[in-house]
Amino acid sequence: xxxxxxxxxxxxxxxxxxxxxxxxxxxxxxxxxxxxxxxxxxxxxxxxxxxxxxxxxxxxxxxxxxxxxxxxxxxxxxxxxxxxxxxxxxxxxxxxxxxxxxxxxxxxxxxxxx
Amino acid sequence: xxxxxxxxxxxxxxxxxxxxxxxxxxxxxxxxxxxxxxxxxxxxxxxxxxxxxxxxxxxxxxxxxxxxxxxxxxxxxxxxxxxxxxxxxxxxxxxxxxxxxxxxxxxxxxxx
Numbered sequence: 001x002x003x004x005x006x007x008x009x010x011x012x013x014x015x016x017x018x019x020x021x022x023x024x025x026x027x028x029x030x031x032x033x034x035x036x037x038x039x040x041x042x043x044x045x046x047x048x049x050x051x052x053x054x055x056x057x058x059x060x061x062x063x064x065x066x067x068x069x070x071x072x073x074x075x076x077x078x079x080x081x082x083x084x085x086x087x088x089x090x091x092x093x094x095x096x097x098x099x100x101x102x103x104x105x106x107x108x109x110x111x112x113x114x
Numbered sequence: 115x116x117x118x119x120x121x122x123x124x125x126x127x128x129x130x131x132x133x134x135x136x137x138x139x140x141x142x143x144x145x146x147x148x149x150x151x152x153x154x155x156x157x158x159x160x161x162x163x164x165x166x167x168x169x170x171x172x173x174x175x176x177x178x179x180x181x182x183x184x185x186x187x188x189x190x191x192x193x194x195x196x197x198x199x200x201x202x203x204x205x206x207x208x209x210x211x212x213x214x215x216x217x218x219x220x221x222x223x224x225x226x
Contacts (some may be wrong), residue, residue, distance in 0.1 A: 031212060042201055042216035043204055090157050094212050103212065105157030
């Protein structure tokens with residue numbers, strides 16, 4: 001049973017560029033959450049998608065946007081990249097009816113902005 | 115706003131030297147407290163969920179406990195393979211959906 005799959009694993013972008021990260025949830029899961037983890041820090045919640053809509057959002061600017069597709073996969077888009085956007089971006093899937101339990105994380109995408 | 119603080123930030127242990135990690139939290143109604151293990155360059159791996167004060171859970175050399183204000187992760191007779199960052203997170207009753215609030219983590223290094 002495949003877990004959460006994220007692509008790409010590593011990415012290097014230049015300041016001002018745009019980036020798209022992708023996530024395929026664990027089989028059977030319908031909710032996708034995105035987290036940003038700076039080096040040496042804990043993950044910070046960006047937003048969550050359920051039924052193709054943004055369900056909740058953390059304290060991130062509008063440069064961060066997302067999408068969920070009918071097959072539950074998701075994309076995270078970041079526009080006008082800043083050096084401070086360099087981080088590990090984690091995708092986590094779960095069941096909306098699971099009450100928050102059974103979160104499964106992917107291995108993340110390491111984004112470096114130069 | 116929900117807050118989670120973990121201490122110490124880093125911990126160096128000799129193999130077999132037991133210790134405890136602390137997770138202090140402030141939350142408007144706790145639905146669950148989670149412990150994760152994270153290896154370098156990888157995503158967090160689920161360890162435990164605790165729901166109410168007084169609850170304890172064990173897995174191999176790890177034991178997690180919960181009070182109304184904090185949680186402890188006890189590592190008994192650690193081995194080098196227990197080296198990792200341990201993350202604590204809370205899920206609030208008032209949090210819409212499944213938003214987890216994480217602490218900064220404790221980096222544990224176990225030397226042989």
